Amino acid sequence: DVKVTQSSRYLVKRTGEKVFLECVQDMDHENMFWYRQDPGLGLRLIYFSYDVKMKEKGDIPEGYSVSREKKERFSLILESASTNQTSMYLCASSRVVTEAFFGQGTRLTVV
Amino acid sequence: KNQVEQSPQSLIILEGKNCTLQCNYTVSPFSNLRWYKQDTGRGPVSLTIMTFSENTKSNGRYTATLDADTKQSSLHITASQLSDSASYICVVSATRSNTGKLIFGQGTTLQVKP
Numbered sequence: 001d002v003k004v005t006q007s008s009r010y011l012v013k014r015t016g017e018k019v020f021l022e023c024v025q026d027m028d029h030e031n032m033f034w035y036r037q038d039p040g041l042g043l044r045l046i047y048f049s050y051d052v053k054m055k056e057k058g059d060i061p062e063g064y065s066v067s068r069e070k071k072e073r074f075s076l077i078l079e080s081a082s083t084n085q086t087s088m089y090l091c092a093s094s095r096v097v098t099e100a101f102f103g104q105g106t107r108l109t110v111v
Numbered sequence: 112k113n114q115v116e117q118s119p120q121s122l123i124i125l126e127g128k129n130c131t132l133q134c135n136y137t138v139s140p141f142s143n144l145r146w147y148k149q150d151t152g153r154g155p156v157s158l159t160i161m162t163f164s165e166n167t168k169s170n171g172r173y174t175a176t177l178d179a180d181t182k183q184s185s186l187h188i189t190a191s192q193l194s195d196s197a198s199y200i201c202v203v204s205a206t207r208s209n210t211g212k213l214i215f216g217q218g219t220t221l222q223v224k225p
Contacts, residue, residue: 004154011151040217041217042200042215042216042217043155043200043215043216044215047212072121090154090155092154097204097212097213098142098143098204098206098213099143099145099157100202100213101157101162102147102154102155102156103154104153104155105117105152105154107152
């Protein structure tokens with residue numbers, strides 16, 4: 001079974017803090033993704049990576065950056081957290097870009 | 112514009128009853144369609160995947176159908192259980208050369224009551 005593990009289930013941060021969300025997969029997948037999920041808006045793609053050190057902007061990259069130094073690990077960085085970044089963040093990985101295996105999600109609250 | 116629309120937005124049924132969730136899509140070029148189940152506070156888990164040539168796919172009490180001509184899919188849940196309470200998300204993948212994109216529906220929230 002594919003295992004995608006996100007470092008935290010719940011996170012509370014203050015406005016202006018730099019926030020790191022970590023994701024690790026154990027299936028040697030080339031592709032990794034970060035989504036955010038908000039009520040009424042569904043899942044929206046923030047960034048994805050198709051190889052180590054490679055990244056592509058998704059639909060809503062503003063206010064976020066990513067890092068992929070190793071194949072199994074994909075980090076999402078909020079440079080200066082704001083209250084409108086309070087959301088559920090989902091990491092996913094896949095062998096091909098037309099599929100996605102999701103982690104358990106991180107519920108981030110920015111106060 | 113690629114879109115996936117799901118209905119109803121929410122649904123409440125009694126335990127043991129059947130229900131059907133709908134998904135309409137306008138995605139081109141079409142690659143495959145997946146139904147995911149997402150428990151509250153958890154990540155989505157794939158239930159079924161169908162390609163263009165498949166009409167029906169079952170996974171236990173879950174049966175998905177696909178009509179590629181009308182661009183409609185349904186997820187039928189038989190003999191519902193309390194553990195079926197979740198959001199169900201329809202996801203269509205579009206392919207263009209070597210890149211792909213997942214188009215997500217907004218989900219149907221199902222509540223099964225005893």
